[in-house]
Amino acid sequence: MRLIIKNGRVVDPANKIDGVLDILIDKGKIISVRKNIPAKACQVIDAKGKIVAPGFIDMHVHLREPGREDEETISSGMKAGAAGGFCSIVSMANTNPVADKQEVVKFILRKASEEGIISVYPAGAVTKGLKGEELAEIGELKEAGVVAVSDDGEPIRSSFIMRCGLEYSKKFDLPVISHSEDKDLSQGGVMDEGVMSTILGLPGIPRQAEEIMVARDIKLAELTGGRLHIAHVSTRGGVELLSQAKKKGLRVSAEAAPHHFALTSEAVKEYDPNTRVSPPLRSHEDVEAIIKGLGDGTIDAIASDHAPHSLEEREVEYSLAPSGIDGIETEVGLALNVLYHEKKIKLVEIIKKFTTGPAAILGLREGTLSIGAKANITILDLEKKWVVDKDKFFSLSRNTPFHGMSLKGKAVMTIHQGKIVYNEINNG
Amino acid sequence: MDWKRKHLLGLEELEVEEIEHILDTTDSFREISTRAIKKVPTLRGKTIVNLFFEPSTRTRTSFELAAKRLSADTVSISAQTSSVVKGETLKDTARNIEAMQIDAIIMRHSMSGAPHFLSRCVKASVINAGDGCHEHPTQGLLDIFTMREKKGSIKGLKVAIVGDIAHSRVARSNIWGLKKLGAEVIVVAPPTLIPMGIEEMGVKVCFSLDEVIGKVDVLNILRIQLERQKCGLFPSIREYSRLYGVTVDRLKKAKKDILVMHPGPVNLGVEMAAEVANDPRTVILEQVTNGVAIRMAVLYLLLQ
Numbered sequence: 134m135r136l137i138i139k140n141g142r143v144v145d146p147a148n149k150i151d152g153v154l155d156i157l158i159d160k161g162k163i164i165s166v167r168k169n170i171p172a173k174a175c176q177v178i179d180a181k182g183k184i185v186a187p188g189f190i191d192m193h194v195h196l197r198e199p200g201r202e203d204e205e206t207i208s209s210g211m212k213a214g215a216a217g218g219f220c221s222i223v224s225m226a227n228t229n230p231v232a233d234k235q236e237v238v239k240f241i242l243r244k245a246s247e248e249g250i251i252s253v254y255p256a257g258a259v260t261k262g263l264k265g266e267e268l269a270e271i272g273e274l275k276e277a278g279v280v281a282v283s284d285d286g287e288p289i290r291s292s293f294i295m296r297c298g299l300e301y302s303k304k305f306d307l308p309v310i311s312h313s314e315d316k317d318l319s320q321g322g323v324m325d326e327g328v329m330s331t332i333l334g335l336p337g338i339p340r341q342a343e344e345i346m347v348a349r350d351i352k353l354a355e356l357t358g359g360r361l362h363i364a365h366v367s368t369r370g371g372v373e374l375l376s377q378a379k380k381k382g383l384r385v386s387a388e389a390a391p392h393h394f395a396l397t398s399e400a401v402k403e404y405d406p407n408t409r410v411s412p413p414l415r416s417h418e419d420v421e422a423i424i425k426g427l428g429d430g431t432i433d434a435i436a437s438d439h440a441p442h443s444l445e446e447r448e449v450e451y452s453l454a455p456s457g458i459d460g461i462e463t464e465v466g467l468a469l470n471v472l473y474h475e476k477k478i479k480l481v482e483i484i485k486k487f488t489t490g491p492a493a494i495l496g497l498r499e500g501t502l503s504i505g506a507k508a509n510i511t512i513l514d515l516e517k518k519w520v521v522d523k524d525k526f527f528s529l530s531r532n533t534p535f536h537g538m539s540l541k542g543k544a545v546m547t548i549h550q551g552k553i554v555y556n557e558i559n560n561g
Numbered sequence: 562m563d564w565k566r567k568h569l570l571g572l573e574e575l576e577v578e579e580i581e582h583i584l585d586t587t588d589s590f591r592e593i594s595t596r597a598i599k600k601v602p603t604l605r606g607k608t609i610v611n612l613f614f615e616p617s618t619r620t621r622t623s624f625e626l627a628a629k630r631l632s633a634d635t636v637s638i639s640a641q642t643s644s645v646v647k648g649e650t651l652k653d654t655a656r657n658i659e660a661m662q663i664d665a666i667i668m669r670h671s672m673s674g675a676p677h678f679l680s681r682c683v684k685a686s687v688i689n690a691g692d693g694c695h696e697h698p699t700q701g702l703l704d705i706f707t708m709r710e711k712k713g714s715i716k717g718l719k720v721a722i723v724g725d726i727a728h729s730r731v732a733r734s735n736i737w738g739l740k741k742l743g744a745e746v747i748v749v750a751p752p753t754l755i756p757m758g759i760e761e762m763g764v765k766v767c768f769s770l771d772e773v774i775g776k777v778d779v780l781n782i783l784r785i786q787l788e789r790q791k792c793g794l795f796p797s798i799r800e801y802s803r804l805y806g807v808t809v810d811r812l813k814k815a816k817k818d819i820l821v822m823h824p825g826p827v828n829l830g831v832e833m834a835a836e837v838a839n840d841p842r843t844v845i846l847e848q849v850t851n852g853v854a855i856r857m858a859v860l861y862l863l864l865q
């Protein structure tokens with residue numbers, strides 16, 4: 134059945150389109166984008182007053198399958214993604230077993246295609262077992278379908294191994310995604326180092342633990358000509374280093390996570406384990422720098438770093454809690470609430486961070502509403518007021534510091550290859 | 562005043578009036594400890610659990626005596642900090658204890674924020690007997706009580722806290738309480754043991770004991786732990802002692818009526834010379850005595 138989305142404000146940065154238009158979809162592809170398409174023998178979606186954007190991509194998601202299916206399965210993660218407004222997600226390699234072999238990547242892809250709601254693009258490991266010692270078979274991983282390589286969760290401590298990873302991945306044109314943390318400096322830190330960690334008596338992680346690694350990796354990108362992507366940049370210094378690297382013309386990109394622009398280390402005040410995340414929540418000044426970096430293009434993508442954890446793991450002393458936020462279902466709401474409504478980053482710029490930004494880094498032919506493209510579409514209601522309720526998550530886990538927060542703006546419909554996979558438009 | 566608070570987790574959240582009320586209540590309880598029969602029936606029928614995840618004979622004994630002198634029933638549990646993967650979590654432990662119908666849990670724990678977590682798990686009152694590097698409110702209170710007793714008032718008092726400020730819960734509780742009551746606080750330590758941003762808590766920072774010793778009314782000396790040296794924060798106990806130890810010579814430069822305090826146990830010859838520990842201006846044992854009275858006051862106010 135043909136689908137027509139009528140009267141929405143279509144914002145498609147890839148084609149520089151911003152206007153009230155209709156979109157006709159057939160056989161999972163975009164057939165036409167223009168005014169007043171006649172709705173004959175079509176299912177009609179009235180998107181009046183809403184934003185119709187290319188399908189959103191989240192390039193940093195931790196699915197827990199294989200290994201911790203109690204926290205998230207490939208299937209539940211995909212449903213959570215669809216509910217969060219995403220048509221495509223990148224799964225990180227730190228599963229158990231690690232995605233450092235073809236079999237694991239193929240398993241993820243097979244499971245995802247059986248589920249079929251949205252697209253999952255696996256990232257493979259840079260090193261075997263994420264140990265940072267020997268390169269994984271990156272060529273074979275690429276053949277199996279990975280779109281990037283990353284040891285995320287862990288930094289690659291050895292500068293030499295990181296060099297090899299960046300160099301070797303050039304042959305496959307894969308970006309190396311870096312979890313930038315100097316673990317010798319961050320020691321056993323559990324939160325941002327500053328007056329808050331001093332007051333709370335919790336071991337701190339200085340910003341420089343991130344910045345030293347970002348600086349090192351940029352230097353290695355310069356040395357190798359490899360493609361470097363900095364995951365979850367959280368500090369002002371990190372943004373500055375990226376800005377310099379980009380000015381030099383290095384092949385460097387970056388993403389920021391919603392919690393790093395929506396919260397500061399003040400949120401740790403009551404020792405809520407849900408505020409523990411790596412890199413940690415930083416200061417107001419860092420938040421401002423992240424927002425500025427998103428606005429001026431230094432940061433290319435917004436990615437959730439969705440990291441589900443079970444309740445038992447979270448109901449412990451702060452220092453024993455694992456790091457990570459279950460964030461894919463609050464991501465778009467936070468971006469719209471904080472960046473659009475409060476900080477006034479232009480909507481088209483925000484949409485780029487979810488579409489053309491990640492698509493370019495990952496080499497995906499997505500994030501566009503071009504004629505003939507996959508009909509992946511995210512519909513936003515900028516004015517929708519809602520309250521985050523963790524008990525309504527599609528994700529199997531509930532570890533969010535945003536529970537109970539009132540937000541304005543939400544993804545209200547997700548269409549994946551012409552099929553409506555999430556719908557909260559009343560007239561839908 | 563009307564006491565409303567159910568838990569004592571730290572001095573940071575207490576109002577000035579609450580701190581003063583605890584100190585005033587302590588005055589009346591101290592008298593009980595000097596009687597031949599050191600017991601009042603105030604908390605008869607109440608059950609208090611001492612839950613200690615770190616060994617501390619002094620603090621535990623002090624709380625136990627305080628509870629007994631108020632006629633409460635007490636149980637002491639020495640527990641191991643269990644990992645998340647194996648064994649009992651703090652939540653399980655707490656729930657199990659609470660199922661035995663208890664009124665208060667006094668907890669010592671190696672991790673900052675553990676009592677806050679505990680207070681969310683149980684209905685009983687939670688008293689923080691020291692959590693990680695965060696706070697040790699009853700120690701802070703007994704230090705302040707002793708200063709007030711000896712000096713008349715806290716307002717305008719100059720207090721130097723000397724030692725491992727970065728890892729000290731005693732320092733933090735002292736800072737909050739003293740600042741609220743109007744004292745001037747200087748923290749003295751090697752730069753590696755001064756935590757980031759501490760000036761924002763309203764204190765001055767000084768790296769030299771010699772510079773401040775002549776200017777202050779009170780020296781509160783912290784115990785230095787050998788592990789800190791092993792992880793690289795300072796070169797040796799010997800050098801620490803030479804730079805930050807309170808020696809007889811250093812004490813000569815102090816005001817005549819200086820008050821020297823230490824939460825104990827003292828590493829004699831390291832942070833404090835034996836002669837200094839025996840000096841009449843050093844009040845370590847009075848701190849211990851006052852500790853019982855402070856804890857009686859706290860238990861009374863929280864459980865009455």
Ligand SMILES: [Zn+2]
Pocket residue numbers: 285286287312364365411412
């Ligand atoms: Zn990471």
